[in-house]
Amino acid sequence: MNDEQLLRYSRQILLPEVDLSGQQVLLKSNVLxxxxxxxxxxxxxxxxxxxxxxxxxxxDDAVDLSNLQRQIAHGQNDLSRNKAESASDSVLALNSGLKVKAVPYRLRNEDLKLQVSLADVVVDATDNFESRFEINEACINLRKPLVSGSAIRMEGQIAVFDNSGGGPCYRCVYASGGDDSNLNCVENGVLAPVVGVIGAMLALETVKLILGIGSSLNSRLLLLDGKLMNWSEVKILKNRTCPACSEA
Ligand SMILES: [Zn+2]
Structure with missing residues (x-):
């Protein structure tokens, strides 16, 4: 690590859970x-x-004016640009020392498998069940940890699926999927800071998984009611007839 990096990450390196060695692990890690x-x-x-x-x-989506209320990696100058490319520029503006790859299309099949195989942790921040099921299956098959979140109205959810062997998967919770309007805010709306809370927690759980810090949300679904500011937790159990992860 050079002097610039030591200063940039100094407040994180101060944490005994991170230290110099942990920062080096983060710098060598790859998140999808x-x-x-x-x-x-x-x-x-x-x-x-x-x-x-x-x-x-x-x-694969483009930045729309109705996104700017909450999608903070995009600005007014990014309207109509691809979101992966716009977000990539925003991350690089914050930290130009990183390798950031923008994929401006939907990953499927072999492309999805390849990118999941290259990742240390996969973050699912999509808004439809079809994508979520595909990502879930790739993470199970390649034994990659999956950090998954969603937010709508004034409510949010986050869970971690370890996938290193035998635990429950995303589909154990949402067996048959259902209406995508429960995952996106086109019909139901969303209050801007709610996605910020869940999005920041996705990052926190990802860093913890990479560094092996503390207890993750593995097999735990954490639910936020932002209106009443209540958190609740549901233990996720393996569904023996899960179409994605059951032996049968
Ligand atoms: Zn399952």
């Missing part, structure tokens, strides 16, 4: 973030700020 909307924006910026050395940002 799928979805650069309201959740992926803060997650990408915080992971970039924290010094995750390689970030792969995936989104």
């Amino acid at each position: 973030i799928i979805g650069l909307g309201g959740l992926g924006s803060p997650a990408a910026l915080y992971l970039g700020g924290a010094g995750v050395g390689s970030l792969t940002l995936v989104d």
Whole structure:
């Protein structure tokens, strides 16, 4: 690490849980973030700020005026630009020493498998069940930890699926998926800071997984009611008939 990096990451290196060795691990790590909307924006910026050395940002959507209320990796000058490319520029403006790869199309099949295989942690910040199920299956097959969040109205959810062997998966919770309007805010709306809270927590859980710090949200679904400012937690159990992870 050079002098500039020592100063840049000094407040993090001060933590005994991180220290110089942990910062070096972060700098060598690779995180795949799928979805650069309201959740992926803060997650990408915080992971970039924290010094995750390689970030792969995936989104096939373009920045719309209605996104700027909450998707903080994009600015007015980014309207109509691809979100992965816009977010990539924002992360690099914060920390030009990182390797940031923008993928401006939807990852499927072999492309998805390749990017998941290259990642230390996968962050799912997408807004539809089809993508979530594909990402979940790739993470199970490649045994990669998955950090998953969603937010709508004044409510948010976050969970971690370890996938190193035998635990429950995303689909154990949402077996048959359902209405995508429960995952996106087109019909139901969302209060801007709620996505910020969940997005920052996606970054926090990702850093903890990379460094092996503390207890993760593995197999725990944390639910935020932002209106009443209540947090609750649900233990996630393995579904023996899960279409994604059951033996059958
Ligand atoms: Zn499952």
